[in-house]
Amino acid sequence: MTTTTARLAFATCAELPELDPDDQILRDALLERGIATDAVVWDDPTIDWGTYDHVVIRSTWDYTDRPAQFADWTRRVERTSTLLNPASVVGWNIDKTYLRDLEKAGLPIVPTIWLDPERNHDSRAIHTRFPAFGDFVIKPTVSAGARDTGRYDAGVTQQRSLAITHAKNLLSVGRRVMIQRYLRKIDTVGETALVFIDGQFSHSVRKGALLDGPYREQQADELYRQEIMTAREASDAERELGERVVAALPTIAPGADGPLLYARVDLIPDDEGNPVVLEVELTEPSLFLAHAEGSAARVADAIAARL
Ligand SMILES: Nc1ncnc2c1ncn2[C@@H]1O[C@H](COP(=O)(O)OP(=O)(O)O)[C@@H](O)[C@H]1O
Ligand SMILES: [Mg+2]
Structure with missing residues (x-):
């Protein structure tokens, strides 16, 4: 059992008990603001989540083969604490069938x-x-x-x-x-991730293409595929689509009526070069803070304002 004075928890997975390097940057930025954070493993049965006023979901990436257990956990945490993002938003976002809702709202998604x-x-x-x-x-x-x-x-x-x-x-x-x-332009142009903090565009990064061939059994144990990220300014078309997606969330994602602490919109170009939505990450997005000056401070301020 962790003994703590922190009232704020970052939820992580057992494989990353000390958080992902990016979240360590965020933890340091909060500490500079006098706010201590505990890194807590989401499925650790000994944790009393009620000791935390706020729980921010971060690197909980091992839930993907047990989403129901994860969704239960979000609802349980929300009974005693403020969960960021809210459980209803997470419940909508953990299954990519939400892309159909975006499509119905007139937003272009990967077919x-x-x-x-x-x-x-x-x-x-x-x-x-x-x-x-x-x-x-x-x-x-x-x-x-x-x-x-x-x-x-x-x-x-x-x-x-x-x-x-x-x-x-x-x-x-x-x-x-x-x-x-497979949208081929990803091989040359890459994927663009646009990060929004409290509904406001914060920064964007480029992610290199990841898929090199058929699924292999050995990949089953990898927590994530190694990604090659670089800073990149989103194009006007990407920025505009990202803004439209974020603006549509209150009408399509249950419980997203107020600005969300974070939202990440991942876009790739279709064969004509127009951006289309690959995914919208409202659950446990990497925020790529190391790639954008000032972004850790913006997230830390957004968290601090909620405490
Ligand atoms: N239709 C596609 N065309 C090209 N690359 C794709 C496509 N779908 C997925 N990918 C690649 O696979 C990665 C993971 O897919 P994604 O849909 O983002 O799921 P997740 O990140 O949730 O596992 C993407 O970052 C991209 O590199
Ligand atoms: Mg992705």
């Missing part, structure tokens, strides 16, 4: 075919949903750090069968599956 585990898709039914040519991606709707994600070449028979196996394995354990065309 996606969805496979539901309840539908008992056989190999043929999965196969017919793959694109006829080009590369495509298979991933579960609940994921972080590109876990359980693979890239396949539709023109190679053996890769199509690997993709079927990958999809079937996910479906067989009750996970919903997404099929997307």
Whole structure:
């Protein structure tokens, strides 16, 4: 049992008990403001969350194969403490089917075919949903750090069968599956992450392409795929789409009526070069504070203002 005087907790996972380096920067920025933070493992059964007035979800990246347990935990914490972001927002955001809500709201997303585990898709039914040519991606709707994600070449028979196996394995354990065309411009342009603090644009970074081929069993134990980040100013079109997404949240994400402590909008270019939404991270986004001067101070101020 941690003995503490801190009233603020950063929730992390057992693999990162001392937090991710980026959150250490944030912890230091809070300390400069006289605010102590405990790093607490979200699924540690000995923790009395009621001792914390505020719990900020940070590096809890190991929940992706047990989202129901994680969602329960968020609701339990919220009974005694203020959870950031709120449990209702997290409940909406941990499963990428929320992308359908964005699409309905008129926002461009990466075109996606969805496979539901309840539908008992056989190999043929999965196969017919793959694109006829080009590369495509298979991933579960609940994921972080590109876990359980693979890239396949539709023109190679053996890769199509690997993709079927990958999809079937996910479906067989009750996970919903997404099929997307691999948007090639990511290889040259990369992915752009736009970070919003309290609803205000803070900074953006570039993330290099991550997927190099079919899903491999050895990847199952990786907490996240190694990412290559660099500072990058978002284009006007990216910035505008990011702002539209954040502006739409109050009407589509339950409980997002006030400004959220953090929101990250990840965009990639479609084949015409127009940005489309890959994901919106309201649960446990890396905020890439090391890449943007002043950003740690902005997040620390936003947290401090809520205490
Ligand atoms: N349709 C796609 N086209 C190109 N790259 C993709 C596509 N989908 C996923 N990726 C790559 O896989 C990574 C992880 O996918 P993402 O949808 O962001 O899930 P998460 O980060 O939640 O695991 C992305 O950062 C990107 O590099
Ligand atoms: Mg991502």
